[in-house]
Amino acid sequence: MIGERLLKAMNDQIKNELESYYLYLSMVAFFHSRNLDGMAHWMRCQAHEEQIHAMKLFDHVIDRSGKVELQNLAQLKTDWSSPLEAWQDAYQHEQLISGNINDLTHIAREEKDYTSEPLLAWFSNEQIEEEASTGKIAAEMEMVGDAKTGLLILDRELAARVFPAGSPLDPVAYSQAG
Ligand code: OFO
Numbered sequence: 001m002i003g004e005r006l007l008k009a010m011n012d013q014i015k016n017e018l019e020s021y022y023l024y025l026s027m028v029a030f031f032h033s034r035n036l037d038g039m040a041h042w043m044r045c046q047a048h049e050e051q052i053h054a055m056k057l058f059d060h061v062i063d064r065s066g067k068v069e070l071q072n073l074a075q076l077k078t079d080w081s082s083p084l085e086a087w088q089d090a091y092q093h094e095q096l097i098s099g100n101i102n103d104l105t106h107i108a109r110e111e112k113d114y115t116s117e118p119l120l121a122w123f124s125n126e127q128i129e130e131e132a133s134t135g136k137i138a139a140e141m142e143m144v145g146d147a148k149t150g151l152l153i154l155d156r157e158l159a160a161r162v163f164p165a166g167s168p169l170d171p172v173a174y175s176q177a178g
Contacts, residue, residue, distance in 0.1 A: 001064060001065050001066075002061065002064035002065065002066040002113065002116075003111050003113060005107060005111055006104075006107055006108055006111050006113050006116065007061065007066045007067075009103070009104050009107045010057055010060070010061050010066070010104070010116075011061070011068065011069050011070075011071065012071070012100075013057055013100055013101075013104055014054050014057045014058055014061075014068065014070070014071075015070070015071040015073065016097060016100050017050055017051075017053040017054035017057065017097075018050070018051075018054045018070075018073055019073050019074060019076065020047075020050040020053070020093065020097060021047050021050035021051045021054065022073055022076055023076045023077070023089075023090075023093060024043050024044075024046045024047035024050060024090070025043075025044075025047045026076055026077060026078050027040075027043045027080075027086050027089075027090065028040045028043045028044050028047060029078070030078070030079060030080055030086055031043060031083065031086070034083060036083060036151070036155045037155070037159065038154075038155035038156055038157065038158040038159030038160075039083065039154075039155055039158050041158065041159050041161060041163075042137075042158040042159070042161045043090075044163075045161045045162075045163055046090075046130075048163070053123070053126070056119065056122075056123075057119075060116065060119055064115070064116075077089070083141060083151070084138070084141040084142060087134065087137050087138040087141045088138045088141075090134040090137075090138070091131070091134040091135045091137075091138045093134075094127065094130045094131045094134050094135075095131060097127060097130075098124075098127040098131060101120065101123045101124055101127055102124075104120060104123075105117075105120045105124065108120055137154075137158070140154060141154065
């Protein structure tokens, strides 16, 4: 059984993860509008991961006999002044989420809810990885500056990210589903 305070914090974090999904999906649309299909692909993979993050918490709450209460999502940005700005936003967003996970871990410890520690440790590790990946791409975008060739090379590189198996957003699975 999960305590009330941690349950509320977990429900808040489900919303945060779904907002991450929503934000990154918005970036997918933005990158496509700039013909940066490789970046759009990378973000599509990322959006899918965020959906998984939300569902991990969703299932944890259910397994602990808590009630999931979905909340309204905020209206998120739909446009950026440049691809660089979008990547900088993604990096900043990951830092914000790392802070959310730290707060959640803090509450779990205050509530002596050691049962949730393995899951929260998984999220902390995931945040290290996601801050590193978005931060690196944002830094590379800054190096590229206005150079179109550099932008195209980076776009091609990001197109190589492997899509998580079985994702409903997988372009191949999506087209085969007809
Ligand atoms: Fe980007 O890790 Fe979840 O939100």
